[in-house]
Amino acid sequence: MSDFMEIQPSDCHVHVWGLDGVPDLMEIVSASGLRSVTILSAALMGDKSLNQNCVGLLAKALHPGTIYSFGCLWHPRTGTVQDPLSYEEQARGLIEAGCDGMKMLEGKPTERKALEEPLDSPDYDAYYAYLETQDIPVLYHVADPETFWDPDAPKEIREGPWFYGGGGYPSKEQIYREMEHVLEKFPKLRVVFAHFYFLSADPDRAAAFLEKYPNTSLDLTPGGEMYWNFSKDPERWRQFFIKYQDRILFGTDNMAGSGAYEMTKDDAVAKIRGMRTFLETNRTFQWLGGQQHGLGLEPNVLSKIYCGNFGRFAGRAPKAVDVARTIDQCQRAIELARTSPEQDEIIPELEVIEGKLRGLQRAKAT
Ligand SMILES: [Zn+2]
Structure with a gap:
C-alpha cells in the first residue's frame, strides 16, 4: 500500500x-499494512454460528497485539439452541474471557424480525446497564440502506435476501426509534x-444524530450505497468528515x-485500497463498478479516522485472552450445540478450537 x-x-x-x-485474515493484514x-x-x-465467539477469542490468542475480538449474544429465536444464561451473564462471560467489546447485529431488519424483540426491550436493560457501567464498547x-424497503428498488434488491418491502419487517424509522430510546436510557453507552448508521443519504440527519448523542460514532464499513452518496457531494462530505473527525x-x-458470506483475499485487499483512495485523494477514480470522488483528507484527520478514534474506543492494545475462561466458553458452546440438529457440523470445529486453546495453555505452563 x-x-x-x-x-x-x-x-x-x-x-x-x-x-x-484466521491465516487468510493475517495475510490481508500484512498485504494491506493494517x-x-x-x-x-x-x-x-x-446454530451454525455457535463457533463465532470462540473463533474470535482463539484468533486473538494466536495473534496477540494485532487482533481484537468483539463477542455477540446467543438468542434462542435465531436458532434452536436455548442458552440458559441471561444477556448480561453471557456478555460478562465473554468480556472476562478477553473480548474487547460486544458486537450487536440485533438491529439488522432480518435479525430484528426473527428475534421479535425491540432493541429497547426491557429484556436488554440489565445487559445495556452492564455495558454502560463497565464502559464496554459496542x-x-x-437498520439497512433505505432502498431495501423501497418497492421500486431494482430487481436484484427486491429479489435478494434483504428486501423488507413486505413480510412484516419493522420500518427503518421504527428501528431508529428503538435505538434512540436505548441511547436516551443509557446515555453513557x-x-x-x-455502515455509517445508514445515514449517508442525509448528511444533515447524520450531523444532528452525532450532536444529539455524544457517545456515538460511525464506521465507514462500505454498505453498497455509502460511497456513492459521499461521491455525489464530496465537498459537503469533506467538511462533514473534518467536523466529525473524532x-x-x-x-x-x-x-x-468458509461460511455464510465468502470473499477472496484479493477482494478484501482491493476494498481497503478503494477506501484509502477515497479518503486520501481528491479526485475521481473507478471503484465499486463506477466513478467515485475522493475526499482528499489531511493526514491529521486521516490519522484519527484510521486509528486514533479506534484506540480511544476499544483500547490502544487488545485485551489479553484468558485462555482458561475461553476454554470454558468453548465447552459451553459444545454443550449447547449438542441440542442442535446441526451438531455434526458445529461440534467438530469447536473441538478443534478447544484443542488449540489447550495447546496454548500447556505452552504457557511450560
Ligand atoms: Zn459486518
Missing part, C-alpha cells in the same frame, strides 16, 4: 467465519454504528474463512 499515507489503519469491522479464515483488525462475532445468526448494526472509524466488513 505504498501509494498511501504512512499510517497503519485499524480495521474495526471484519468477520472470520471459521478457523480456516495495524490491527477487530473480529466481530456473529453468534446470533443461528459495535451495533442498526459507547456505540459505534456500522467520531468516524475505519472499517471494511472484510471476511475470511
